[in-house]
Amino acid sequence: MSLIVLGTVALDHVKTPSGTKKDMLGGSAAHFAMSARLFTQVHLVAVVGRDFPSRHLDFLNRQGIDLTSLKVGTGKTFRWRGEYKKGDFNTALTLSTQLGVLENYVPQIADYQRHLPNVFLANFDPDLQMKLLSHLKKPELIGLDSMNLWITHKLKSLKKLIKQVDLFVANDAEARALTGEYNLIMAAKRLRAMGPRLIVVKKGEHGVFFYSDKFMFSFPAYPVEKVLDPTGAGDTFAGGLMGYLSKVRKVDEKSLRQALLYATTVASFNVQGFGMGRTASLTMREVRERMKRLIRFFTV
Amino acid sequence: MSLIVLGTVALDHVKTPSGTKKDMLGGSAAHFAMSARLFTQVHLVAVVGRDFPSRHLDFLNRQGIDLTSLKVGTGKTFRWRGEYKKGDFNTALTLSTQLGVLENYVPQIADYQRHLPNVFLANFDPDLQMKLLSHLKKPELIGLDSMNLWITHKLKSLKKLIKQVDLFVANDAEARALTGEYNLIMAAKRLRAMGPRLIVVKKGEHGVFFYSDKFMFSFPAYPVEKVLDPTGAGDTFAGGLMGYLSKVRKVDEKSLRQALLYATTVASFNVQGFGMGRTASLTMREVRERMKRLIRFFTV
Numbered sequence: 001m002s003l004i005v006l007g008t009v010a011l012d013h014v015k016t017p018s019g020t021k022k023d024m025l026g027g028s029a030a031h032f033a034m035s036a037r038l039f040t041q042v043h044l045v046a047v048v049g050r051d052f053p054s055r056h057l058d059f060l061n062r063q064g065i066d067l068t069s070l071k072v073g074t075g076k077t078f079r080w081r082g083e084y085k086k087g088d089f090n091t092a093l094t095l096s097t098q099l100g101v102l103e104n105y106v107p108q109i110a111d112y113q114r115h116l117p118n119v120f121l122a123n124f125d126p127d128l129q130m131k132l133l134s135h136l137k138k139p140e141l142i143g144l145d146s147m148n149l150w151i152t153h154k155l156k157s158l159k160k161l162i163k164q165v166d167l168f169v170a171n172d173a174e175a176r177a178l179t180g181e182y183n184l185i186m187a188a189k190r191l192r193a194m195g196p197r198l199i200v201v202k203k204g205e206h207g208v209f210f211y212s213d214k215f216m217f218s219f220p221a222y223p224v225e226k227v228l229d230p231t232g233a234g235d236t237f238a239g240g241l242m243g244y245l246s247k248v249r250k251v252d253e254k255s256l257r258q259a260l261l262y263a264t265t266v267a268s269f270n271v272q273g274f275g276m277g278r279t280a281s282l283t284m285r286e287v288r289e290r291m292k293r294l295i296r297f298f299t300v
Numbered sequence: 301m302s303l304i305v306l307g308t309v310a311l312d313h314v315k316t317p318s319g320t321k322k323d324m325l326g327g328s329a330a331h332f333a334m335s336a337r338l339f340t341q342v343h344l345v346a347v348v349g350r351d352f353p354s355r356h357l358d359f360l361n362r363q364g365i366d367l368t369s370l371k372v373g374t375g376k377t378f379r380w381r382g383e384y385k386k387g388d389f390n391t392a393l394t395l396s397t398q399l400g401v402l403e404n405y406v407p408q409i410a411d412y413q414r415h416l417p418n419v420f421l422a423n424f425d426p427d428l429q430m431k432l433l434s435h436l437k438k439p440e441l442i443g444l445d446s447m448n449l450w451i452t453h454k455l456k457s458l459k460k461l462i463k464q465v466d467l468f469v470a471n472d473a474e475a476r477a478l479t480g481e482y483n484l485i486m487a488a489k490r491l492r493a494m495g496p497r498l499i500v501v502k503k504g505e506h507g508v509f510f511y512s513d514k515f516m517f518s519f520p521a522y523p524v525e526k527v528l529d530p531t532g533a534g535d536t537f538a539g540g541l542m543g544y545l546s547k548v549r550k551v552d553e554k555s556l557r558q559a560l561l562y563a564t565t566v567a568s569f570n571v572q573g574f575g576m577g578r579t580a581s582l583t584m585r586e587v588r589e590r591m592k593r594l595i596r597f598f599t600v
Contacts, residue, residue, distance in 0.1 A: 087482030182387030184505070185525045205484070206506035207520060217597050220507060220518035225485045257600055295600055297517050300557055 002041045003246040005032050006107055006132040007122030007235070009046040009070065012275060013081040016089075018228045024275035025056045026080060028122035028145070031232030033065045034276045035239025035266045036120075038284055039247040042239075043113055045069040045132060047105040049077035063280065069109045076100035082231065089230045089271070090204045107132045118246040121165070122235055123147045126157040133164060141251060143167040143242050144196070145234065151177050163195035166251075169238050171202045184209055185216070198251070200241065200260070202234055208260050215253050219260060222268035222294045229274045233267045236279055240266035265291040302341045303546040305332050306407055306432040307422030307535070309346040309370065312575060313381040316389075318528045324575035325356045326380065328422035328445065331532030333365045334576045335539025335566045336420075338584055339547040342539075343413055345369040345432060347405040349377035363580065369409045376400035382531065389530045389571070390504045407432045418546040421465070422535055423447045426457040433464060441551060443467040443542050444496070445534065451477050463495035466551075469538050471502045484509055485516070498551070500541065500560070502534055508560050515553050519560060522568035522594045529574045533567045536579055540566035565591040 007029030013022045033042045043066040048057075050072060060067060079098040084091070107128055117140040121129040126146065133142065144165040150158050151174060162168060168191055176182055179190035188199045188211035199211040207220040240263035248255050265287050269278045307329030313322045333342045343366040348357075350372060361367060379398040384391070407428055417440040421429040426446065433442065444465040450458050451474060458478075462468060468491055476482055479490035488499045488511035499511040507520040540563035548555050565587050569578045 087476075089482075176387075182389075183525060183527065185523045203506060206503060207518075209520075209523075216523065217599075218507075218520035218523070219598055220509075220520055223485045223509075223516065223518065225483060225489075227483065261600065298519055298598055299517075300561065300595055 001118060001246050001249050002043060002116045003036055003118040003242055004043040004045060004113055004116045005029050005120045005122055006045040006129060007032060007124050008078055009048050010078045010080050012231060014229055014231050015083040016229050017086045021274045026232060026275055028235045031235035031276055032120060032122045032239040034279045035236040036243030037063050037065055039243030043069060043116060045107050045109055047071045047073045047101045049073060049075045049101045052077045069113060073101035073105060078102045089227050109135050120238060120242045126150050126154050126161045130161050141166050141245060145169045145238055148174060148177055165196050167198040168196035169200045171234060175201050202237060208264060210256060210260060217257060219264055220298050222264055224268050224271055227271045230271045232276060233270045236270040237263045237267040261291055265294055301418060301546050301549050302343060302416045303336055303418040303542055304343040304345060304413055304416045305329050305420045305422055306345040306429060307332060307424050308378055309348050310378045310380050312531060314529055314531050315383040316529050317386045321574045326532060326575055328535045331535035331576055332420060332422045332539040334579045335536040336543030337363050337365055339543030343416060345407050345409055347371045347373045347401045349373060349375050349401045352377045369413060373401035373405060378402045389527045409435050420538060420542045426450050426454050426461045430461050441466050441545060445469045445538055448474060448477055465496050467498040468496035469500045471534060475501050502537060508564060510556060510560060517557060519564055520598050522564055524568050524571055527571045530571045532576060533570045536570040537563045537567040561591055565594055
């Protein structure tokens with residue numbers, strides 16, 4: 001079943017110990033879509049500027065992503081410039097952001113998209129995430145991602161929004177910041193109490209922890225020796241998770257375990273290339289092969 | 301098969317957000333033995349002072365630990381005083397150490413102990429760890445643990461010793477410090493190149509990573525909501541690992557996976573009590589029950 005995602009489409013300038021790349025296609029919604037398209041039809045809701053390279057548009061189009069609600073606004077495309085220092089790939093240093101067209105953007109969708117059953121609110125301003133929700137008729141599964149920026153500056157909006165979602169995805173630092181709990185199990189319980197019945201805590205190289213009222217589980221990450229660029233790994237992870245759940249149209253313990261294994265697997269490919277260089281060429285066959293290896297990795 | 305362990309037996313004074321306890325039985329060899337005794341006969345090689353409470357001696361004795369080579373030296377028992385701050389249980393702040401009898405200690409063992417097949421060199425001065433090795437006739441499996449103190453101050457001795465061991469246990473910070481590699485897979489490969497054919501990287505709440513030439517694997521930790529005192533968790537972990545391997549007398553992929561699941565399980569009990577309060581009363585039945593839950597926790 002189709003999946004709609006709201007988030008950013010950006011031009012990224014990233015420096016890592018392996019090199020520097022400019023004007024890469026990036027942004028939370030773009031990374032998410034590039035991963036979720038492996039599993040289901042994805043509708044992208046975002047804005048870019050007049051300066052957005054047509055090669056990036058063609059590229060998204062060729063991947064089968066529905067760009068009907070990708071607006072080209074007056075102004076410049078959102079730009080993010082960041083750096084990862086040798087060793088610690090868990091922390092991106094933001095060197096600069098240029099909001100450009102994001103400053104006056106209000107998400108709008110086409111009529112036929114109002115009835116889409118699965119929605120993911122990728123990292124974005126919580127007021128705009130809420131706005132998208134208001135356009136949807138009867139979503140069955142609402143997923144949400146956020147980041148420290150919004151926890152710090154728009155906590156009230158974020159908390160209001162969290163109440164309305166089914167599935168909340170946070171990394172460990174965000175889960176701790178939002179709840180004041182260092183222990184991730186306790187943090188996940190507090191997030192649950194805020195509303196969402198499905199809590200996913202991403203731990204980067206340490207894997208993922210899932211919490212719900214009836215069951216919890218954990219998987220280690222796929223062992224990647226050479227990380228080129230982790231930008232978008234979290235969005236790629238979320239794309240695999242929501243993409244799989246949308247595909248199987250079932251949210252139970254079995255499908256959630258499978259979904260998080262797919263999520264872990266696609267994210268492991270993402271970090272092996274710059275930007276979405278690796279995920280863009282990824283096939284389901286490659287994903288399935290690596291997922292088998294991942295499962296063997298922690299089988300008793 | 302019997303297992304001999306060299307390390308410290310200490311009087312610990314620990315402060316955690318849950319409380320403060322003084323004069324607790326502690327030390328690397330004591331924690332190790334308290335865990336390994338669940339699996340096999342353990343011979344303790346250590347020194348205490350004249351001030352060492354007889355209740356602690358009786359206690360170790362009642363647990364079936366062979367104390368023949370626990371020397372009572374002239375002077376005071378080694379004392380460690382540490383604190384864990386709210387939240388971050390991965391980092392112990394050492395407030396003070398009083399070496400006491402450790403200052404002039406040279407490990408000695410009884411004749412019948414020279415032929416023991418399994419040995420673990422728990423955290424201790426690498427020169428003394430080497431000394432114990434020289435007493436052993438033909439050990440089949442030599443395990444080693446260390447800590448940042450020795451990496452900083454006795455790196456040459458430590459590197460010489462590492463060459464001679466089969467199994468090296470390090471936490472993530474130690475693995476990184478010893479190799480200069482942040483990526484734990486790369487760090488494990490470098491440790492392997494230093495000599496030991498079996499590399500275990502402990503990641504605290506994030507579980508464990510195992511590396512060898514032919515296979516590698518990873519398990520998440522057992523989810524503990526309320527950590528009371530993590531002191532000795534690493535030694536308890538190593539005790540479960542070496543204890544199980546000594547019991548089954550086989551070191552292959554299957555036994556290593558089982559051993560690391562036992563290790564993970566016993567360590568999870570350790571942190572739920574002060575000092576060895578919880579592990580001392582632990583039974584194999586409890587361990588097996590929790591291990592089943594641990595396995596379900598990450599089963600696909």
